[in-house]
Amino acid sequence: MYQIAIVDDNEAWCFILEARLGQHGYAVSTFTDPDAFLREAERFDLALIDFSMPPRRYQINTDGPDVICRLRQRVANPPLVILISSFFTDDILSQTSDLGLEADAYLSKSVESAGLLRQIDRLLAPKRSLAREKSQGRTDSQQRSERSSVMEMGDSLRRCG
Template sequence: MKQLAIIDDDPEILKLLDQYLTKNSFEVDAFTDGESFLKEGESKYSLIILDIGLPGIDGLEVCKRVRQNSNIPIIMLTAASDDLDRILGLELGSDDYMGKPFNPRELLARIKALLRRSEIKEEDVDNNIVMNYAARSAFIDGKELELTGTEFDLLCVFHKQIGKVLSRDEIGELLHGRRVDPLDRSIDTIVSRLRHKLSSHFDGEIIQSVRGKGYVLLMKN
């Protein structure tokens, strides 16, 4: 049984998610603040559901600290209008986000999607990047890339379709199972983050923007 950590200071949300996720065969530990979760540690959990607006240490800081040690999947809960917080969360390494109020069934679907991607068992090699899907790791010239869960998933999306231009909607479907809102810049943020991490290993950018169409991964010999 997969064990999830929920960090939120709203007792009603904690109660709702505890009951709903337990009913759907997950084991749940609830925390009302970031400090108590960080003291417990993330090692025993398969996924974290993390509210941004926590008392004391906020969710962004919790995400940052977790990412120093782990690539565990993180879903952040944000106020529906907090675009800046959502983008900051993605930049700090969260894998997905949901605005409050949210539908528990949609959250469950996103949890399952993230967990499925983390369990893919396959290995793929080309002359530049070695992808180990079972270990959720990628290597260039024998050196492991330091990627968050979403960055790894995005690299998988590009790597499986090298040379093909992917629109933001296509990336959203492949990455999160949904199309993106035209004003939602989260896909661009994640692409930029991954491109920055790859840039030091290649001469020039291998993830290129195609005006009006999307992004393409161009592997180099």
């Protein structure tokens, strides 16, 4: 099961997303405090981070681009990031690109979850493929081992008989 973090100062929005993603089989944790998220970030496969969180609520600057920057600096294996916002425009997208804080995807906040689910599926597809390959690899080696054991048993029976 994939682990998804939601980092947003709006608790109601966190609740809505958590419920929707949970219905689709994702394990979801919500964070209204970006520092709490950063302390646990390595355990997540993907993070939905709000672009605009009010800095006055926290001790330090905590808007989405800052959280992404800190995430990339502190975490050896950071999760994939979808930056979400109520007001995404070309200016905002270029601002994040200019700062070198490119997220893996950008989405507008919306009550419609199909677009979000498509983005999550698209971003997690390589991880799914890798997991499937690893699983298949173990299955293939197990099958080879079983075939080898059966052949050895057959050889032993022939020698005895």
